[in-house]
Amino acid sequence: MSMARSHVLIGIDAGTIIAGARAVMAELVNNLTRKGLADEIAVLETGSLGIAGQGVVLVVYPEGVYYANVTPADVPELVDEHLLKGRPLQRLLLAEAPKRYVIHRDKTGLLKEQPRIVLKNCGIINPERIDEYIAAEGYEGIAKALSMKPEDVIAEVKNSGLQGRGGAAFSTGMKWDFARRPESDVKYIVCNADEGEPGTFKDRLILEGDPHKLVEGMLIAGYAVGAQQGYVYIRGEYTLSIQRVEKAIADARTYGLLGTNILESDFTFDISVMTGAGAYVCGEETALIESIEGKRGHPRNKPPYPVTAGLWGKPTVVNNVETLANVPDIIKGGAAWYRGYGTEKCPGTKVYTILGHVATPGLIETEMGTALRDIIFEYGGGINNGKRFKGALVGGAAGAFLGPDMLDVRMDFVNLKEYAAVLGSGAILVMNEDTSIVGMLKSVLHFFKHESCGHCVPCRIGTAQLVEIIDRLAMSKGKSEDIDRLLHISEIMRDTSFCPLGQSPVLPISSALKYFKDEMVSHIA
Amino acid sequence: MYREPILKKYEPRLDNILYILHDLQNNNTRHYVAREDIKSCAEYLGMPYSYVHGVATFYTMFSLEPRGRYIIRLCESPPCHLMGSSSVLDYLRERLDIGVGETTDDGLFTLELTSCLGICGVAPAVMINDEMFGKLTPEKIDTILGERRKNL
Numbered sequence: 001m002s003m004a005r006s007h008v009l010i011g012i013d014a015g016t017i018i019a020g021a022r023a024v025m026a027e028l029v030n031n032l033t034r035k036g037l038a039d040e041i042a043v044l045e046t047g048s049l050g051i052a053g054q055g056v057v058l059v060v061y062p063e064g065v066y067y068a069n070v071t072p073a074d075v076p077e078l079v080d081e082h083l084l085k086g087r088p089l090q091r092l093l094l095a096e097a098p099k100r101y102v103i104h105r106d107k108t109g110l111l112k113e114q115p116r117i118v119l120k121n122c123g124i125i126n127p128e129r130i131d132e133y134i135a136a137e138g139y140e141g142i143a144k145a146l147s148m149k150p151e152d153v154i155a156e157v158k159n160s161g162l163q164g165r166g167g168a169a170f171s172t173g174m175k176w177d178f179a180r181r182p183e184s185d186v187k188y189i190v191c192n193a194d195e196g197e198p199g200t201f202k203d204r205l206i207l208e209g210d211p212h213k214l215v216e217g218m219l220i221a222g223y224a225v226g227a228q229q230g231y232v233y234i235r236g237e238y239t240l241s242i243q244r245v246e247k248a249i250a251d252a253r254t255y256g257l258l259g260t261n262i263l264e265s266d267f268t269f270d271i272s273v274m275t276g277a278g279a280y281v282c283g284e285e286t287a288l289i290e291s292i293e294g295k296r297g298h299p300r301n302k303p304p305y306p307v308t309a310g311l312w313g314k315p316t317v318v319n320n321v322e323t324l325a326n327v328p329d330i331i332k333g334g335a336a337w338y339r340g341y342g343t344e345k346c347p348g349t350k351v352y353t354i355l356g357h358v359a360t361p362g363l364i365e366t367e368m369g370t371a372l373r374d375i376i377f378e379y380g381g382g383i384n385n386g387k388r389f390k391g392a393l394v395g396g397a398a399g400a401f402l403g404p405d406m407l408d409v410r411m412d413f414v415n416l417k418e419y420a421a422v423l424g425s426g427a428i429l430v431m432n433e434d435t436s437i438v439g440m441l442k443s444v445l446h447f448f449k450h451e452s453c454g455h456c457v458p459c460r461i462g463t464a465q466l467v468e469i470i471d472r473l474a475m476s477k478g479k480s481e482d483i484d485r486l487l488h489i490s491e492i493m494r495d496t497s498f499c500p501l502g503q504s505p506v507l508p509i510s511s512a513l514k515y516f517k518d519e520m521v522s523h524i525a
Numbered sequence: 526m527y528r529e530p531i532l533k534k535y536e537p538r539l540d541n542i543l544y545i546l547h548d549l550q551n552n553n554t555r556h557y558v559a560r561e562d563i564k565s566c567a568e569y570l571g572m573p574y575s576y577v578h579g580v581a582t583f584y585t586m587f588s589l590e591p592r593g594r595y596i597i598r599l600c601e602s603p604p605c606h607l608m609g610s611s612s613v614l615d616y617l618r619e620r621l622d623i624g625v626g627e628t629t630d631d632g633l634f635t636l637e638l639t640s641c642l643g644i645c646g647v648a649p650a651v652m653i654n655d656e657m658f659g660k661l662t663p664e665k666i667d668t669i670l671g672e673r674r675k676n677l
Contacts, residue, residue, distance in 0.1 A: 014643070014644050014657060015644050015646045015647050015659070017657075018644065018647055018650075018657050018658060018659045019647070019659075051646075052645070052646020052647070053646040053647050053648075053659075053660070195643060196640060196641060196643075197641070198602035198603050198604060198640065198641040198645075199602070199603060199604040199641065199645050200641070200643070201643035201644065201645060201646075204643050235643075236547070236586050237586075237639075237642055237643065237652065238643065239655060274540075274543075275543065275544070275547070276543070276584075277543050277546070277547065277584035277585075277586040277587060278584050278585035278586035278587075278639070278640075279583060279584050279585065280640055291543070292540060293539060293540055294538075294539035294540045294541065294542040294543065294580070295539075295580065296579055296580055296583040297583060297584070353645065353646075355604050355607075355645050355646065355648070356604065356607050356608075357607070361645075361646050362646065393603060397602065397603055427604075427645075429603060429604055429607065431607065435607065439606065440603060440606065440607065442606075443601065443602065443603045443606035443607075444603055446601060447601070447602055447603065447640055447641075450601075450638070450640060451640055453583070
């Protein structure tokens with residue numbers, strides 16, 4: 001194999017495919033071949049480069065120069081100017097390279113850059129090549145785990161302080177411990193990749209950018225808990241994620257990393273992919289289990305919890321994609337190393353999708369406890385088009401609105417709770433001064449009405465009533481009692497609904513009232 | 526009967542039901558789960574008709590009404606709303622002359638709404654059959670619709 005003098009990495013994910021990433025890649029390869037440069041310059045496919053909404057994005061190494069909005073027609077000029085003459089093509093340059101590291105602000109306010117954990121390989125390796133994952137120290141975590149006792153693996157994860165990244169923030173180590181304890185011939189590891197929280201696509205980009213990390217995380221979980229079978233439940237809309245995870249599983253099997261006697265141990269484990277069919281409520285772990293079993297995705301009564309009686313009544317661990325993607329490095333680096341990131345109560349990093357009226361929307365990984373201001377202005381590049389910040393919807397539709405006086409809040413599970421907000425799934429939707437809060441709330445409440453599964457009365461009727469009221473307010477025909485009724489109905493739903501879906505609308509409603517009440521009231525006729 | 530080979534691809538186990546329904550719907554010329562589809566699936570799995578009907582009606586990706594050749598699923602979640610999906614919806618309604626859940630007279634397009642598609646970086650977005658499109662504008666919608674009309 002000859003050494004290339006330049007590498008062009010193209011981010012291929014569902015978002016860039018829309019913009020024609022595959023066509024650009026084909027044209028690049030074509031053009032380089034025609035010019036006899038194919039041996040000198042390697043064109044490589046990788047996962048998301050972390051930039052969303054700027055068309056086809058590619059980066060040229062060793063310079064590390066980023067280009068955005070590249071079309072096949074731009075390719076000849078790009079090759080001639082940059083790759084032949086060594087002059088970066090100004091008109092396609094990305095104004096600012098994305099921050100693909102974790103920032104840490106010390107007590108004096110200085111910024112330091114730290115390597116990423118979850119997204120370490122995203123946008124660097126080719127996600128469809130297992131060799132590249134292995135070359136990036138992949139599968140060393142499971143190798144190390146297999147040399148440890150399962151109890152010690154669990155202890156390491158417990159000590160790391162890793163919490164469920166799907167939003168519930170439950171201790172991952174405890175969950176594994178609960179599932180390890182019961183005697184059972186069969187146990188399951190289920191990865192919840194039914195990412196449906198509006199504004200959230202971090203799990204999609206992990207699945208598309210580094211699927212082997214998930215496979216390895218599930219292997220470690222399986223070994224720790226004593227499970228033999230894993231399922232990845234991916235939503236049906238995530239076509240590329242499904243393809244890449246299926247390929248990763250097949251390649252891992254070929255390499256003997258899935259199947260019997262993994263790495264010459266007694267450990268046996270395999271993984272299957274399950275595809276959803278469009279139901280937000282299936283993101284709830286017991287509803288997801290029902291769906292895998294081939295039923296309507298209604299949530300179950302709890303207890304029993306899945307760790308004691310889950311899939312087909314067997315002890316089952318249900319973990320989010322990001323949670324599992326943290327595990328290999330925790331085992332490799334140890335709990336103490338992991339705690340070097342984040343806060344005392346919430347160690348580690350958090351992956352966010354930052355969207356809306358920001359200059360550079362995209363996928364980022366930050367330390368737990370990073371201020372909202374840093375996320376919006378350091379990573380998101382601030383508000384676009386010279387507008388002012390009005391607020392942000394943090395945590396998806398089931399999250400909370402935060403106003404300008406919340407910009408310095410430190411973002412972690414525990415701290416946000418004190419402000420009656422949540423980190424949720426890690427979606428940050430930024431709104432500029434022109435945004436209508438009533439319009440946003442309308443969209444949120446329509447979402448819940450659409451996704452209510454109809455199983456329990458408070459949620460089925462409540463979501464319909466909330467929509468009726470917000471529609472009236474949106475037309476500025478609100479009645480004087482409407483604002484109180486919104487809050488009142490959502491509080492009843494919180495107290496009486498069967499599952500988290502019906503319990504969710506109270507948060508966006510109460511937070512919208514907390515920060516933007518005057519604006520809400522102005523919609524009363 | 527064309528349904529037989531589709532069913533035979535899967536073991537007659539309940540956890541294959543979503544795969545079977547997806548497959549039956551994809552192979553139905555009207556892109557929906559017909560009574561006959563439900564019946565054959567129920568018989569194959571040894572379950573009552575009502576059970577399979579219950580599952581098929583629970584998940585939004587299945588339709589029990591015949592649909593057009595291209596199913597346009599417009600995202601109406603907050604990120605797309607923020608970037609203008611409601612005016613996209615108005616435009617689609619006008620250009621296609623149908624409401625949400627309806628199919629054009631030529632049987633070409635069905636208009637549906639969907640929750641977040643997870644491609645919020647290119648909001649407002651739609652999914653048309655298996656393909657996704659983002660950053661929609663009236664011109665872009667005209668192009669997309671036009672290309673599909675030409676494919677006839």
